[in-house]
Amino acid sequence: MIDLKSNEVWFATGSQHLYGDETLRQVAEDSKKIVQGLNASDKIPLNIVYKPSLTTPDAIASLCTEANSAPNCIGLITWMHTFSPAKMWIAGLKSLNKPFVHLHTQFNREIPWSKIDMDFMNLNQTAHGGREFGYIGSRMRLNRKVIVGYFEDEEVQEQLAIWMRAASAWQDSRKAKIARFGDNMREVAVTEGDKVGAQIQMGYSVYGYGVGDLVAKVKSVSDSEADKLVNSYKNDYQITRDVASDNARMASLKEAARIELGMRHFLEDGDFQAFTTTFEDLHGLSQLPGLAVQRLMADGYGFGAEGDWKTAALVRAMKVMASGLPGGTSFMEDYTYHLEKGRMRVLGAHMLEVCPSIADTKPSLEIHPLSIGGKSDPARLVFNVKEGQGINASIMEMGNRLRIVANPCEIVAPDAPLPNLPVARVVWVPEPNLQIAAAAWILAGGAHHTGFSQAINSQYLEDFAEMAGLEYLLIDKNTNISRFKQELRWNDVYYHISNGLGI
Numbered sequence: 001m002i003d004l005k006s007n008e009v010w011f012a013t014g015s016q017h018l019y020g021d022e023t024l025r026q027v028a029e030d031s032k033k034i035v036q037g038l039n040a041s042d043k044i045p046l047n048i049v050y051k052p053s054l055t056t057p058d059a060i061a062s063l064c065t066e067a068n069s070a071p072n073c074i075g076l077i078t079w080m081h082t083f084s085p086a087k088m089w090i091a092g093l094k095s096l097n098k099p100f101v102h103l104h105t106q107f108n109r110e111i112p113w114s115k116i117d118m119d120f121m122n123l124n125q126t127a128h129g130g131r132e133f134g135y136i137g138s139r140m141r142l143n144r145k146v147i148v149g150y151f152e153d154e155e156v157q158e159q160l161a162i163w164m165r166a167a168s169a170w171q172d173s174r175k176a177k178i179a180r181f182g183d184n185m186r187e188v189a190v191t192e193g194d195k196v197g198a199q200i201q202m203g204y205s206v207y208g209y210g211v212g213d214l215v216a217k218v219k220s221v222s223d224s225e226a227d228k229l230v231n232s233y234k235n236d237y238q239i240t241r242d243v244a245s246d247n248a249r250m251a252s253l254k255e256a257a258r259i260e261l262g263m264r265h266f267l268e269d270g271d272f273q274a275f276t277t278t279f280e281d282l283h284g285l286s287q288l289p290g291l292a293v294q295r296l297m298a299d300g301y302g303f304g305a306e307g308d309w310k311t312a313a314l315v316r317a318m319k320v321m322a323s324g325l326p327g328g329t330s331f332m333e334d335y336t337y338h339l340e341k342g343r344m345r346v347l348g349a350h351m352l353e354v355c356p357s358i359a360d361t362k363p364s365l366e367i368h369p370l371s372i373g374g375k376s377d378p379a380r381l382v383f384n385v386k387e388g389q390g391i392n393a394s395i396m397e398m399g400n401r402l403r404i405v406a407n408p409c410e411i412v413a414p415d416a417p418l419p420n421l422p423v424a425r426v427v428w429v430p431e432p433n434l435q436i437a438a439a440a441w442i443l444a445g446g447a448h449h450t451g452f453s454q455a456i457n458s459q460y461l462e463d464f465a466e467m468a469g470l471e472y473l474l475i476d477k478n479t480n481i482s483r484f485k486q487e488l489r490w491n492d493v494y495y496h497i498s499n500g501l502g503i
Contacts, residue, residue, distance in 0.1 A: 001273075001299055001300040001301070002172075002300040002319060002320055002323040003323075004045050004046060004165070004168050004320075004323050004324065005046070005047075006072060007046050007047075007072055007073075007074045007164075007167075007168050007171065008046055008047045008048070008049050008072050008073055008074070009046055009047075009048050009049070009073070009074060009075055009076065009077055009164055009167070010048075010049050010051050010063070010067055010073055010075075010076050010077070011031065011034070011035045011048050011049065011050050011051060011076075011077045011079070012051050012054055012060075012063060012076050012077065012078050012079070012100075013027060013028075013031040013051075013053045013054060013078075013079050013080075013081050014053075014054050014060075014078065014079065014080040014081065014082075014084030014088075014089070014129065014133060015027050015053045015054070015055050015080075015081055015082045015083075015084055016055050016082065016083065016084055016085060016088075017055050017056075018083075019082060019122055019123070023082070023122060023123055024053060024055065026123055027053050027081045027082060027123070028052065028053050030081060030107040031050060031053065031079070031081065032050050033107070034079070034105075034107065034151050035048050035049075035050040037151065037152060038151060038157065038160070041157050043154065043157040043158055043160075043161050044157060044160065044161055044164070045161055045164055045165060045168075045324065046074075046164045046168070048077065049073075051063060053081075054084070054088075055084075056088065057087075057088040057089075057090075057091055057092070060088055060089055060091070060092035060093075061091045061092040061095065062092075063076075063092065064076075064092035064093065064095050064096040065092075065095060067096065067098055068095065068096065068097050068098060073098065074098065074099075074164070074167045074168055074170070074171040075098045075099040075100055075101070075163075075164075075167040075171075076096070076098065076099075076100040076101070077100070077101050077103050077160070078100050078101070078102050078103065078133065079102075079103045079104075079105065079126070080104075080125070080126055080129035080130045080132070080133045081106075081107065081123075081124075081125070081126060081129070082122070082123065082124075082125045082129055083125045083128060083129040083132060084129055084132065084133060085132065086132045086133055086135055086136035087136070089133065089136055090136060090140070093136070093137070093140060093142060094140065098167075098171075099143070099144070099145075099163075099166075099167050099170060099467040100144050101144060101145045101146075101147060101160065101163045102130065102133065102134065102137065102144055102145070102146045102147070103147050103151070103156075103160070104126060104130040104134075104146060104147065104148040104149075105126065105147075105148075105149060105150055105151045105156065106124050106126040106127070106150075107124065108124055109150050109152070134146070143466045143467065143469065144466075145159075145163050145463055145466065147159045147160060147163070159459075162459050162460050162463060163463050165320070165321040165322075165323075165456075165460060166321055166460050166461075166463035166464040166467060167463075167467065168320055168321070168323075169317040169318070169320040169321045169464050170317075170464060170467040170468060172273065172316070172317065172320045173202050173203050173204050173313065173316075173317055173468070174202070174203030174204070175203060175204075176203070176204035176205075176273040176274060176302075176313065176316060177204065177205055177207060177270065177271060177272045177273060177274075178204055178205070178206045178207065178272065178273070178274040178275060178276070178302070178309050178312055178313055178316075179207055179209060179266070179267060179270060179272045179274075179275040179276070180206060180207065180208045180209065180275070180276045180307055180309055181209055181211055181213075181214050181275065181276065181277050181278075181281070182210070182211050182276075182277065182278045182280070182281030182282075182307060183208070183278065183280075183281060183307050184278065184306060184307035184308070185278050185279075185280055185306035185307060186280060188306060190308075190396055190445075190447040190448070190449075191304070191306055191307055191308040191309075191310070191311075191447075191449070192397075193309070193310055193397040194397060195309070197397075198310065198313075198397075198402065201402065201468065201469060202313065202402070202468060204273075204274075204313050206309045207270070207272075211281050211282060211283050211284055211285065212283070212284055213266070214262060214263065214266055214284075214285070215262075215283075215284035215285060217262035217263070217265050217266045218258055218259050218261075218262030218263075218284075218285070219262070220262070220265075221258045221261040221262050221265075225258075225261055226254050226255075226257045226258045226261065227254065227257075229257040229260065229261060230250075230253055230254055230257050233253065233257070233365055236362075237362060237363050237364065237365040237381060238362055238363070238364045238365065239253075239364075239365045240364060240365065240366045240367075242367075243365065243366065243367050243379075249367050252286075252287070252367055252376060252377060252379065253365075253367065253379050255286050255287065255376075256287065256289075256290070256291045256292065256378065256379035257291075259285060259286075259287070259289050259291075259292045260289070260291060260292035260295060260296070263275070263289060263292050263293075263296060264292075264296065267296070267301065272301075273300075273301065273302060273316050274301055274302030274303065274304070274309075274312040274313055274315065274316040275296075275301060275302075275303060275312060276303065276304045276305070276306070276307045276308055276309050276312050277289055277293065277305065277306075277307075277353075278305070278306045278307045279306070279351070279370075280306075282374075282375055285375065286375060286376045287375045287376045287377065287378040287379070288351070288352060288370060288375055288378045289378075290351070290352025290353060290378045290379060290380040291352075291365070291378070291379040291380055291381060293352065293353040294352070294353060294354065294355060294356055294380065294381050294424070295356070297315070297319075297330060297331065297353070297355035297356075297357070298355055298356050298357050300316075300319050300320075300323070301316065301319075302314070302315040302316025302317070302319060302331075303315055303331045303353060303355075304331060304449060305331065305333075305350060305351070305353055305449065306449075308447075308449050310395045310396070310397070310402075311331065311394070311395065311447065311449040311450070311451065312331075313395075314393065314394075314395045314404075314451045315329065315330070315331050315451040317451075317464060318393065318451045318453050318456060318460075318461075321455075321456050321460045321464065322453055322455035322456050322460075325455040325456070326455065327358070327388075327390075327453065327454030327455035327456075328355060328356075328357025328358035328359070328453070328454055328455060329355065329357060329358070329451065329452065329453040329454075329455055329456070330354050330355030330357060330358050330451075330452050330453075331350065331353055331354065331355065331449070331450075331451065331452070332348050332349075332350070332354065332392060332426070332449075332450045332451065332452035333348060333349065333350045333448055333449055333450065334346050334348055334392075334448060334450070335347050335348055335349045335350070335425075337434065338415070338427075339434075344429070344433065344434035344435065345412060345427055345428060345429045345434060346409075346427065346428050346429075346430060346434065347414075347425060347426075347427055348392075348425065348426045348427070348428060348452065349421075349423050349424065349425040349426070350423065350424075351370060351423065352370070352378060352380040352423060354381075354423070354424035354425070354426075356381050356383065356424070358385045358386075358424075358426065358452070358454060359381070359383035359384075359385065359386075359424070360383065360384050360385055360386035360387075361383065361384075363381035363382060363383040363424070364381065364382045364383065365379065365380075365381055365382075366379070366380060366381075366382050366422050367379050367380075368380070368422040380422070380423060380424070381424060382422055382423060382424055383424050384413070384414065384424075384425065384426070385411055385424075385425070385426035385427075385454075386411065386454070387410075387411050387412055387413055388410075388411050388454060389408065389409075389410060389411070389454065389457070390408070390409050390410070390411050390426075390428060390452060390453060390454045391406060391407065391408045391409065391452070391453055391456065391457055391458060391461070392406070392407050392409060392428075392430070392450040392451070392452050393405065393406040393407075393450055393451045393452075393453075393461050394441075394446045394447040394449065394450045394451075395447070395470075396445055396446065396447045398445065398471070398495075400495055400496070401470070401471050401495045402468075402470050402471065403444070403445070403470065403471040403472075403473065404461060404465050404470050404471065404472050404473070405441060405444045405445075405446040405473045405474075405475065406458050406461045406462075406472070406473070406474050406475070407430050407431065407437055407441065407474075407475040407476070408430075408431045408457065408458055408476055408477075409428040409429060409430045409431060409437075410428060410429045410431075411426060411427065411428045411454070412427050412428065412429060413427065414427050426452070430475070431475065431476045431477045431479070432476070432477045432478070432479055436475075436479055436480075436481060437475050437479070439481055440475045440479055440481060440484045441475060443481075443484065443485060443488060444473050444475075444484075444488060458474055458476065462474070471491055471495065473487070473488075473491075
């Protein structure tokens with residue numbers, strides 16, 4: 001359900017008429033070749049569309065207006081080939097409501113030392129043209145990414161790719177719909193929030209539904225539909241012998257399939273991109289939707305447990321950014337710690353709802369009791385997660401702003417098998433270590449629900465946060481608690497006064 005190929009980024013080149021027609025023709029040719037070169041790279045995930053060189057305020061304003069209304073355009077790459085007087089950009093940038101990246105590159109990689117003349121100098125003015133453009137962006141206090149380097153270099157292309165994926169997530173967020181089946185878990189603070197304020201800032205809208213609305217969809221699923229889905233379960237997963245050989249458990253699995261199909265139909269009919277459930281509101285459902293949630297997440301839906309709509313939106317954004325990349329993305333929760341001195345780590349899991357996109361092997365489909373919720377034993381996928389690098393991110397409301405906290409981690413194998421823990425689980429060591437990471441996370445007010453990914457890193461989240469105007473805090477190998485406390489205080493001051501300054 002995520003198709004990045006339908007998105008495109010426009011390449012906007014800045015220049016002016018001062019240099020004459022011959023130079024402008026060369027500017028256009030150079031720009032086309034850069035676009036062709038970037039599009040030929042397997043690192044670039046979206047199509048980059050060349051646009052004619054911009055040499056007047058009207059042309060710039062017109063392009064920005066066109067970009068605003070073009071549904072497939074998710075943002076601009078801006079490049080100052082020559083010197084483009086920045087006052088020309090004010091009206092356009094002021095009206096632009098899509099993100100832009102400043103690519104500070106030049107057509108030539110090297111200075112032709114023995115041949116350089118004034119014609120060459122007049123044509124290749126990125127070095128100071130980009131500074132003029134940078135000034136107006138800073139003067140207007142515009143959020144943007146700046147990438148410096150030669151356009152053919154892998155590092156530059158990788159940074160562009162990250163920005164494009166973040167811009168795709170931002171475009172998706174601004175029109176996303178989130179369905180909430182039931183309300184928040186009672187008395188929980190961090191899953192609450194201002195839905196109107198979030199829609200004003202983030203664009204997505206949150207719709208609340210009684211569980212009865214979902215139950216009606218579940219009841220409309222035919223036996224043949226449910227049987228067909230159960231057969232696909234047999235192909236996709238390792239169904240445990242106790243389930244396969246027990247008629248009552250197979251009936252329970254069929255009910256899980258019916259719940260999945262009902263949820264799927266509901267979300268598809270309403271054009272939703274994310275959803276929430278809560279075990280405190282299951283009236284009319286025979287079991288907590290575990291398997292259904294896992295499989296819907298694997299198809300690209302964002303999810304948040306206990307009515308956590310902000311995390312559902314974040315997981316969806318992370319899935320958009322990660323689309324097509326190796327590694328998976330899931331809803332997650334820090335569940336319990338291993339506090340052995342020198343080997344501290346976290347066991348992450350949830351009651352049932354962890355996405356199989358992060359599974360290391362073919363998941364096991366099992367049915368077990370659930371000690372909370374008061375319903376029948378639910379079906380779920382059980383698996384471990386492949387070792388390697390990952391990241392946890394959380395979003396929370398701080399009263400006057402939304403904050404994202406991100407923490408890279410190293411996924412490690414469990415010290416021993418977990419035969420009595422029938423849920424999907426992952427073990428990780430947070431950067432720089434559990435003691436500092438957990439302390440910083442708690443000081444930042446980080447939520448217990450997170451988006452977890454092995455496909456993206458902190459740069460994706462930072463780019464996304466900047467586009468969305470979110471406060472962004474990174475806990476990594478360089479984190480020092482004293483400095484982190486200072487950053488929190490500085491941010492409180494900034495966000496307290498920024499609206500008054502018009503920032």
